[in-house]
Amino acid sequence: MSGGNQIYRRGDPLVKIPGLMDLHSRTDYDKGMLSISDINNDPWAALESWVKEAVNSGIQDPTAFHLTTLDGNGFPHGRIVLLRDTRQGELVFYTNYLSEKGKDLQANPKAGATFFWPHSDRQIRIRGTVTKIPVSESNAYFNSRPVASRLGAWASDQSEVVDSREMLDAQFRHVEAKFSDGTVPRPEHWGGFALRPAVIEFWQGRPSRLHDRVKCKRTEQGWDLVRLQP
Ligand SMILES: Cc1cc2nc3c(=O)[nH]c(=O)nc-3n(C[C@H](O)[C@H](O)[C@H](O)COP(=O)(O)O)c2cc1C
DSSP: OOSTTOOOOTTSOOOOOTTSOOTTOOOOOOSOOOOHHHHTTOHHHHHHHHHHHHHHHTOSSTTEEEEEEEOTTSOEEEEEEEOOBOGGGOEEEEEETTSHHHHHHHHSOEEEEEEEEGGGTEEEEEEEEEEEOOHHHHHHHHHHSOHHHHHHHHHOOTTSOOSOHHHHHHHHHHHHHHTTTSOOOOOTTEEEEEEEEEEEEEEEOOGGGOOEEEEEEEOSSSEEEEEEOO
């Protein structure tokens, strides 16, 4: 890439872009520590407290997490979604059931979730199984969204190809006219999934790369907690 509007292609020599952060910069993590006793045999409460801390910190999108699904060939696919609820020990997020992630999860209801909060040097990794939440809950959440977001759910066939931006805008105008009285019901293909963790790992950055890691595995009785090497 040599600046301007040129596109970088694989194999092109990498040049340092003026103003871009030094790719070899290093962070020393020193904002906290974590031991097994801090989790107090209740990883769910610890997770909620880390999420709450992030929400209260004022950062943008404090509940954003990386969601991994698996396609029919076993390939992982990742993308960011927003955590909207943590009810009953499950992580709830909303999406289009016909999107790539929606199809992946309905064919293979296993998922990974990873949160990263740079302001507190914290990461949480989760893996578990996913179910669709009840229609009544999806309706309640959908109806709480701003009208424009509700219209957007109708206007976009998420993850499908569209010929142009103009076409997408035209689809939006079409649904705007269709629901001009302001009543916008939830599309059947839009709703929530709930991820029930089988494993939750807490990571707290520490100096000298000797980070604290506590892995919590669900058992019949509760949770098994172990400390991992960084
Ligand atoms: C900060 C952020 C939050 C997002 N939140 C959601 C969300 O809650 N639900 C959703 O379906 N997509 C969300 N997206 C868009 C997804 O990352 C993704 O592009 C989209 O869902 C299509 O994914 P898929 O084709 O893998 O199904 C978000 C993206 C970002 C960057």
